[in-house]
Amino acid sequence: MERITWFFMVCGCCMASLAMAAHSNRNLTTDQSALLALKARIISTSDPHNMIFTNWSTTTPVCSWVGITCAARHLRVAVLDISYFGLTGTVPxxxxNLSFLVELRLTNNSFHGTLPQELARLRRLKYIGLEYNKLTGTVPSWFESLSKLEVFNLSGNKFSGSIPAAIFNLSSLQIIDLSYNQLLGSIPREIGNLTKLKEIYLDRNNFIEIPNDIGALDQLEILSGSIPSNIGNLTQIKGIDLGSNYLTGTIPHEIGHLPNLEELLLEMNNLNGAIPSSIFNMSKMTWITLHRNHLSEI
Incomplete structure (x- = not known):
């Protein structure tokens, strides 16, 4: 009787293992199909070294493809990194469907067009790096679905319109880079919700106002993007780069009381009034640019 019981226990374990393996294989096939859809959207002549067109093949395991890293536990695609491949195409x-994806890195390629709404399903995503492509349209509001997002980089594209306020409800965000786009209007006051934010880059856009709410971000180290007077609350900030926007008003004298500030870049705006003398007495300051404004002498 004991032998029979042991036999059925072994059989049960084997069946469970086989079922789990089959389920894992089905899911990995889903990942493979998603990546092959991306491959189909890439123009072959933009891949002269066949980094994608030869390597991404159904004859080799997905987890061994160039630019792909799979999670050890689930054997699902966790990282897609084809940065600096010089590829041209669109995002499918x-x-x-890459439901276990944690990092999406497409930096420095020539992907164009708009971002598909289906990317909102990537609920495990922590890092999205789409900088220096040719993506267009508005910054999608569906990014608010990516609740685990920590790094959000869309710089160096052709995004236009205003920044959707919903993005600033992503409480895990630590770095935002929207520089070198065609964005305009005011920064949403919801930015004050991002208490973990350390770096934000907004330069080379067409913003006209930064809200007072930014003064609540006491972890902020780098601000790039009228300048609120409570900017003096940002005691951890090391760099302020708001060059080439349409900012107006005066330079708050509170800037001169930021103990860790090293760089202050405010060139090519519509700032006016006197330059606060305090900014020239800051012990850690190494770089100041104020040209092409309407500033008067100290």
Whole structure:
């Protein structure tokens, strides 16, 4: 009787293992299909070394493909990094099926067009790096679905319109880079919700106002993007780069009381009034640019 019981226990364990393996294989096939959809959207002539077109093949395991890292536990695609491949193409909606994706890195390619809404399904995503491509349209509001997002980089594209306020409800965000786009209007006051934010880059856009709420971000180290007077609350900030926007008003004298500030870049705006003398007495300051404004002498 004991032998029979032991036999059925072993059989049960084997069946469970086989079922788990089959389920894992099905999910990995889903990942493979999503990546092959991306491959199909890439122009072959933009991949002269066949980094994608030869390596991404159904004859080799997905987890061994160039630019792909799989999670050890689930054997699912966790990182897609094809940065600096010089690829030209569009982003397919099928990428939204990479349900275990943690990092999406497409930096310095020539992906164009708009971002598909299906990417909102990437609920495990912590890092999105789409900088220096040719993406267009508005910054999608569906990014608010990515509640675990920590790094959000869309710099160096052709995004236009205003920044959707919903993005600033992503409480895990630590770095935002929207510089070198065609964004305009005011920064949403919801930015004050991002208590973990350390760096924000907004330069080379067409912003006209930064809200007072930014003064609540006491962890902020770098501010790039009228300048609120409570900027003096940002005691951890090391760099302020708001060059080439349409900021107006005066330079708050409170800037001169930021103990860790090293760089102050305010060139090419519409700032006016006197330059606060205090900014020239800051012990850690190494770089100041104020040209092409309407500033008067100290």
């Amino acid at each position: 909606p099928e990428l939204g």
